[in-house]
Amino acid sequence: MANGTNDALPVIAIMGPTASGKTGLALEIADQVDCEIISVDSALVYRGMDIGTAKPSQAEMDAVPHWLINTLDPTESYSVAEFCADAISLIGDIHDRNRVPILVGGTMMYFNALINGISPLPKSDEKVRAGLEAQARETGWQRLHDELSRVDPVSAKRIHPNDPQRLLRALEVYQSTGKNLTAWQQEKGKPCPYAITQFAIAPQDRAVLHKRIAQRFDLMLADGFIEEVKKLHERGDLHEDLPSIRSVGYRQVWQYLEGQLSKEEMRERGVIATRQLAKRQLTWLRGWQDLTWLDTFAKDNLTTIRAKVTL
16 A cells, blocks of 8 residues: 655656547656556446457556556446545555656546545435436436436536436435435545646647547447447347437447437447537636647657656
């Protein structure tokens, strides 16, 4: 376990929208620095979900130690609080090995909670959640969003009706405690005890990012994404409302396998959903403090990082 903070060694965060080049940049740093990578991605934690998450290859993970990848079965859930506890522990362990921790990913809620502190939210209430999921199947997600607007208008403005995971959590918190999510989140916990130097990487042109997203989705399909989801579908113990299957891309392929979408519709909706995810990630980052932006195609990103961090 960690022996406490080590001010002599930095902690680096590489954030950004999907398909922006985060993994490539982290591996570029790893070529020159003795480091270990901590994944900040809510989908990479799941085993058997490799192609659709753009998971680092086995060779890349063999070359550089990676953490918080392939740690859970897709039937399991992973909370923000669990991520923060795991990440803080791992940072300390990596420092104890005299290596540099690099936090890499696009799950902005994880980064926000780690850096700024997480509110002491109640644990998930499976009975309440099951009731909400049944209600959503019967009346639709918009009706649940209308209910959230009534009990927690602040959260309703942040949470899109097509974001079922966050919508369910917000209503679950209210129904199980009688206090809405906004009130809970105002009770901030302790932030990460380590100073984190933060970078974000993205193409300067949004159209270029959209093109990269479409190209990557098509490459995933060519690499066997449908077959990967088919294996999950055939297990029999997974369903569309699980956090794992709600992941971008997986949900659309799952619906294709269920006969809800044609192959063309699946591809189109998968690309659109990924673009929407990238938009949400960029919205988070535009309001971020203490952030250094990097261009996906710049040749001097490592030089910029070295100017900010002693490596």
